[in-house]
Amino acid sequence: MTIEAVLFDYSGTLFRLEEDDWWVDHLVAADGRAFDVHEKAEILRRMTAPVEQLVQFGTEGQYAWDNRDLDPKLHRQAYMAVLRKSGVPTDDQADFLYRRLIDPMSWTPYPDAEEVLTLLAAQGIQVAVISNIAFDIRPAFSSRNWDRYVDAFALSFEIGAMKPDPRIFAATLDKLGVEPEAALMIGDSAEADGGATALGCRFALVHPLPTQERPTGLLDALREHGLSRYQ
Structure with missing residues (x-):
């Protein structure tokens, strides 16, 4: 047909969603060093993986993850947790990355x-x-x-x-x-x-x-x- x-x-x-200067300007590890290329690639992969669950959650977090693409509030909850569990050291940095994720112009x-x-x-x-x-x-x-x-x-x-x-x-x-x-x-x-x-x-x-x-x-x-x- x-x-x-x-x-x-x-x-x-x-x-x-690709890496650019915002990694340098806004994202550092807990010890103050810049994330290396492999760490940055892994964070991006965890932010954009279509299906895979790459971190573990408790009961509430698992519910947010399983339903993340049906509700904006659950989406934010799930990905803020993913970012923190992926080594992003502060809520402010995680929030910055999350806002990049949900900005279609990024x-x-x-x-x-x-x-x-x-x-x-x-x-x-x-x-x-x-x-x-x-x-x-x-x-x-x-x-x-x-x-x-x-x-x-x-x-x-x-x-x-x-x-x-x-x-x-x-x-x-x-x-x-x-x-x-x-x-x-x-x-x-x-x-x-x-x-x-x-x-x-x-x-x-x-x-x-x-x-x-x-x-x-x-x-x-x-x-x-x-x-x-x-x-």
């Missing part, structure tokens, strides 16, 4: 994101962004005038369901008026994003590498499913 819609994950797929688009969105629009293929998230990512698109390419945003805290729950995919497809067999889901998690296959969608996996290390990952995913930049 011809692909009529492409569904994209947000974090690690279209955009990535996220960097992958180099081929705009080309992919314009390519699909030129072919009349609908686009949706489906994200397990507890904050509004639309400004990351509207600030670049990319919202004109997105036919639907399905954000877990608005939908009331998290990937891989089929409900979040089904609600999106219903909004687009597209059958699952005519949709391609692109994401960085085979477990979460790959949940679309339970409905019959196709799936393409991309790796959440630093943006400059993955210049054509989205274009490659489209090409593998017969959607070429040359069509």
Whole structure:
């Protein structure tokens, strides 16, 4: 069946939260030294991992973690705990990092994101962004005038369901008026994003590498499913 819609994950797929000067200016370890490159990479991984639970919680903390992408308050509770358990020494520093996490303007688009969105629009293929998230990512698109390419945003805290729950995919497809067999889901998690296959969608996996290390990952995913930049 011809692909009529492409569904994209947000974090690690279209955009990535990346290290910049704020690490130097605002983040130091408890002993006053700067975090080394491996420690910084691990903190970023814990802030953006799509599924994995990388720290242990008590009962209340576990509830917040399990439901973090359904409620902004639980999201903050869960990630403040993750940051403190990951070696961030003070609540002020953890709060600063958390505010970076939930600011869509802090996220960097992958180099081929705009080309992919314009390519699909030129072919009349609908686009949706489906994200397990507890904050509004639309400004990351509207600030670049990319919202004109997105036919639907399905954000877990608005939908009331998290990937891989089929409900979040089904609600999106219903909004687009597209059958699952005519949709391609692109994401960085085979477990979460790959949940679309339970409905019959196709799936393409991309790796959440630093943006400059993955210049054509989205274009490659489209090409593998017969959607070429040359069509």
